[in-house]
Every structure is written in C-alpha cells, then in structure tokens.
Amino acid sequence: MSSFPVGWRLLVHDQLPSTADLIRERAEDGEAERLAVLAHRQTAGRGTHGRAWESPAGNLYLSVLLRPASPAREVPQWSLLAAVALHDALTPWAGPGLALKWPNDLLLKGAKCAGILAEASLSTAGGLDWLALGFGVNLAHAPAVPGRRTASLPAPAPGPEEAAAAVLAALDRWRALREAQGFAPVRAAWLARGHLPGAALTVTAAGAPLKGLFEGLDDTGALRLRTARGLETVTAGQVEA
Known part of the structure; x- marks a missing residue:
C-alpha cells in the first residue's frame, strides 16, 4: 500500500457501482471531509453529463470529499484546481505531452486519458455544504469513447493506490496555495497547462x-x-x- 498524505481516510473497494455515488452518500450522512474512496473496478461509473465511464481493473477510480468554506459560485474553480493537481500528480509517469482541456479533461498527446467529475451540495446559507471530486484516469487501459481518441499512461504505469496517493498530495498542495493566495495562482497554473493562446x-x-x-x-x-x-x-x- 502506498503512503497516503496525513489526514486522509482511504476506503478501498475491490468493486463498487460508483465511487462518486458512495462519496455522495457519505457526504449526505455528515461524513467529515478528507475522505477518499478508491475502487479497483466500477460497474456503473459515470462522468460528466451522466455519461457512462467504462471501468476496467488497473485504472484509477477515485472520489474525494471536501467541505471548503467557499460560496457555491466557486465550484468551477475547484474543478480547475483538481485538474491542475491531477496534471501535476501524473506528470512524473506521463512525461511530456500532458495538457488540460477546459473544463475537466486531461489529454495525453491530444487523446483523453482522464476526466474529473465535480459535484456539490449547497448549505442553507448559500455556501458549499460539501464538494465531491471524482477522478477517472486511464493508467493501464484506454477504453474507447465514441468520437474521441483515448490514451493511457506509458508503461510502467503506477498502480491505482500509488496514483491515488500522488493525487491526494497534489490536491493538498494546491488547496493550501488557494487558501493562502486565492484563485489567481490556480488560474495561472491552469493556463500554463491548458489550451494555447489563440487556439x-x-x-x-x-x-x-x-x-x-x-x-x-x-x-x-x-x-x-x-x-x-x-x-x-x-x-x-x-x-x-
């Protein structure tokens, strides 16, 4: 088992319908933040807009629960922060060719290798009650997506636990920077990793x-x-x- 950042609680399942669904259930039951759920396989994985996410063993299926003191309008900023953190976490294995596609995809040499699902619930005061971030990463396999090129990380790819530890550590770093300096550094980092100006x-x-x-x-x-x-x-x- 890889070493996980201090303060995170990790639940590992051999198989789940969806890590996002379990995180949502835990969030609505009042679970404290910094819970992470990892599944080696999903039978009903989902991406943005309710799309199915094929989930063979060997890839990363990770959902995390946060409770940031943020207004609801900042959910898109957290999605971009998660994308920057994911880019940083995977770069040591992917090498050159990783790029972000707005708002929630990670490309490897122009082909989709990861996606992020952000879901949230609002408090009665209009802030965030909870924020769930789901990461689906093609570590070892690149399932077909209609109309899209897909890619997986080059061999030897990390295992799901190793990749999850790197993602959580990167999330911690970028969250701390956002709390200290606001969204500006996250925005700048996304722009350095995203679409080229004039694209x-x-x-x-x-x-x-x-x-x-x-x-x-x-x-x-x-x-x-x-x-x-x-x-x-x-x-x-x-x-x-």
Missing part, C-alpha cells in the same frame, strides 16, 4: 456550437472565446479543439 475551439452547450479563438480564463475560471460577435464568456459546455 481554435468549438464549445457545445445547450444552444448551437460556438466557435472562436481561446483567450484565456476570466477571474472566475470561465472560458474566454473570441468569436465573430466579439469576446464571449463561456461558463459550461464541451470543448473540441
């Missing part, structure tokens, strides 16, 4: 696809896109390069 992007959300050139992130973490209509801000959607 042509297409964002699909509820309406028609929006095409434009990437002009960074605003102070909230929203995507800035230079379109034929001018500079537009996108708060949600699926990005294609």
